[in-house]
Amino acid sequence: MLGASLYIIGCSAKNRVRVRLRRLRQPRYLVGAIVGAAYLYFSVFARMGRRGRRAGPRGGPPAAALEALRSGAPAAVGLALLIATAVGWLLPFDSGLLDFSQAEVQFLFPAPVSRRSLLVHRMMRSQIGILLGSIIPALMVQSFSGYARVRISIATWLLLSTAKIYATGVSLARTRLTSTDTRARRVAWLPLTVLGSACAIVAIALWQAFRAAPPGGAQDAIVRIGTVVSHGLPRIVLWPFVALATPLFAPWPGEYLVALLEAALVAAVCVAWVLASDATFQDAAEDVAARKAQQPGPRAVIYRARATGWDLAPSGRAEVAFVWKAAMQTLRVVDMRSLLRLAAIPVAITAGSMAFGRAGGLPAVVGIFALAAAGFTVLMAPQILRVDLRQDLRHLELLKTWPVKGSAVVRGEIAWPGALLTALAWILIGIALALSSANFSRVAIPARLGAAGAAALVAPALVFAQLTIHNGVALMFPAWVPLGSQRARGLDAMGQRIIILGGTWLLLAIMVLPGVLAGAIVWFAFSVIVGPMALIPGAVACAVVVGIEVLAATEALGPLYERMDVLAVERTE
């Protein structure tokens, strides 16, 4: 199997490079490649040069501080790895190692090879990507020699490989947590119990250390974490995590080589643990094969049929049918368990901030978090939440046969994600407003009310404007937009994404500008009469102008949808 595996890896790599070089003959890939190369040069290589020139006796932090950081850093990174591991158990993350391609399912599953060999094949196959991912951070490290970069690349590769293999082990063990076989269940619960105990030991030790006096800054925090976790029980339970992090910081040659050996030992234990899950892998592999057979395509999402309490009326506007369709999609992929796991992250962050920070209480932390989350929801989430045409272009063959006006399709497609994000933003703004006295006590209540009201009014306008732009880009340049969960790879694809992102932000600025001007005029006119509350009529004016633009844009995009050729939508490699 080893030979066959190497053959597959070699041929795949060779053909991938050939395809990527060949597609540079098309202008859109060539332009993307140029932009991607320029980005890589200016963000990595040029910075390296600048940093190298700047580095001197007077540049950078003091040597003592650096030494203190270096001694504490492995422990801090080890602690971060422990937290990441715990989160990996809590959230339904998938390492992707079991995500066999359709061809692998078709050719390798029926082949006379053991499931263990298949797992080794997948482990080997994942190494090229991990290796490339390890080189980039090493290149970005400030003023390091070439040899140092190689050492850091190796250390990063070992760390990432172990993380991926461990995540696979978690995926396999998770399926056995509720097994009817008592022994299998015990074996699955064992690592989880050990990890839970380790988390508790470290958390108690840190809480005791930081309870007396909060840290005086990031550097102080790292040094103190290093001190806490390098003594007693925390040191023992954190050893595997710290061992994986140490090669990143250990000096050459003696300490680095010893650290590398220790990290390799941890990696070997992880590999052995995953390979020992052979029986589970059999089930998991069969599950993957069944899913691939029924839902061809990359990373098929699992939907669960459940009553939603919303039946689509047999007559009415087509837009509502699209909203209903997208709502069903959302409600069938999100379940309460996933939501609870997801909610555990902000709760943990909040609790962590309370334990360590100087934020001044839970209301202040939650308030700031809500404010930041509201900003993210309004400004970034429309790019991430793709329950619209960007995802539905996969179904274009079906949509094109429907007797629905193009503009109605566009409006229907953006309506659900827009409503969802607006509702989320309103909740977060409401929380931030309710807790605003903890963070903005110096700001008068009318001013806070005015700002929150204005934000709530402008939020839907910004969300829908962005969704219109993203869907418009998908209609104008469908080949540049990844479909569903697809993710194009390569320098040219990276360049395409940069161009799309830049273009989107530029279009948003142009689209919002008239609204901002109208809002500013209204605010100025009202501010004399109603003071800070003038923000609200200003926001209403801004939202109305942007709303009209959104409606006009969807009408303009309608003919584009109708003229769109299904062949213009390209599947990624």
Added chain:
Amino acid sequence: MAISVEHFSRTYTTSTGTVPAVDDLSFQVSAGEIVGLIGPNGAGKTTTLRALAGILKPTSGHVRIDGHDLMAEPIEAKRRLAFMPDEPHLFEYLTVAEHLRLIARLYTVEDFERRSRALLDELELTGKEDSLPGELSRGMRQKVVIACGLVRSATTLLFDEPLTGLDPLGIRRMRETIASRAREGAAILLSSHLLHLVEEVCTRVMIMDRGRKIADGTFEELRTRAELAQAGSSLEQIFLRVTGHDIPSGQP
């Protein structure tokens, strides 16, 4: 005329240049007629059906459904169309019943509940109403696609390999369904490699090869055509002769 295709051409752009998939195709299908579209792989059958369904734009030429130009009046034309593709394309997050409900909403289907119940029964999908596509076999998913096409009163039905994935009973029922829809006045264009199905169900046959129509007529007309008269009496023999793949007698 329910389907009218005039000088329809469609080209594809590949890395090696422009390739014609369908070249200057003209034909008509009347109400109540079942026309079988046959041809070797790459003949342009699926491209023709997808263009008729409004999925692909013609490079040139016109397609009219019940007199409505598909490019100029797409909504009116599509309202009268039902396309059943060979690959069952469904929303993975909607149940069988919800697919039918969505179609009923988009096409404004009167008496939807009764029609969908009857159709689910006819296609043996009763009991699967609340299943997601991922929980169904390929044949079942194919039946859902067909149910979505038949739940509305389309005057023009386009079938691309309608029997793929169906069991023997399903095949038999499907044949009956197609024939009954034609009797009710629908114009049907059916593409299939199963020549015995075409021979049994269709009232007319159109043979395509390399993007062009090379034969068109009833079986009797094809059998009596001078150059085909000696080919034999079956559609398979006629098909092989027309496409130049028949083996002269005396050769193994």
